[in-house]
Amino acid sequence: MNLVIASLLLTGAMPWICAGIAKAGQKNYDNHNPREWLAKQTGYRARANAAQGNCFEAFPIYAVGVLLAFYTEVPQDEIDLYASLFVAARVAYVALYISDQDKLRSLAWLVGVICTVGLYIASMGSMAS
Numbered sequence: 001m002n003l004v005i006a007s008l009l010l011t012g013a014m015p016w017i018c019a020g021i022a023k024a025g026q027k028n029y030d031n032h033n034p035r036e037w038l039a040k041q042t043g044y045r046a047r048a049n050a051a052q053g054n055c056f057e058a059f060p061i062y063a064v065g066v067l068l069a070f071y072t073e074v075p076q077d078e079i080d081l082y083a084s085l086f087v088a089a090r091v092a093y094v095a096l097y098i099s100d101q102d103k104l105r106s107l108a109w110l111v112g113v114i115c116t117v118g119l120y121i122a123s124m125g126s127m128a129s
Contacts, residue, residue, distance in 0.1 A: 003080050003083060003084065007083040008066060011062060011063075011090055012063070014059070014090060014091075015052045015055040018048050018049070018051045019038075019048075019049070019052050021045075021098065022038055022045045022048035047098050048094075051097040051098060054097075054109075055094070058090065061116055062086060062112075062115075065082075065116050065117075066079065066083065066119060069119045069122055069126075072122075072123040072124075072126040073126055074122045078122055079119070082119050082122070083115075085111065088111075089108045089111035089112035090108075092108040
């Protein structure tokens, strides 16, 4: 269970990490209007900001899937597998997004979605038995 809790912490923190990447080392960063400043960025900073938004989108449905899996008593090793793959996929997703590798990024995104859906399917299967 510790692995899964760590996965929730890490994936929940990923938007902050992406925001930090987008802002890091920039001398003209405007902390009075950070969203406006980020919207004007280009290159890897813009991609890091876009990855931040996607991380915010992916996290809630994953977190609920984990909670459902716990609630419906999905075997821990199955939850661990989905959580591990999800984290690996999301870390890869962010790295690939920032480095502008669109096709591999989409594949990493798909793996994360499959893991999330897998948690829901496993939960439904546990409820039936």
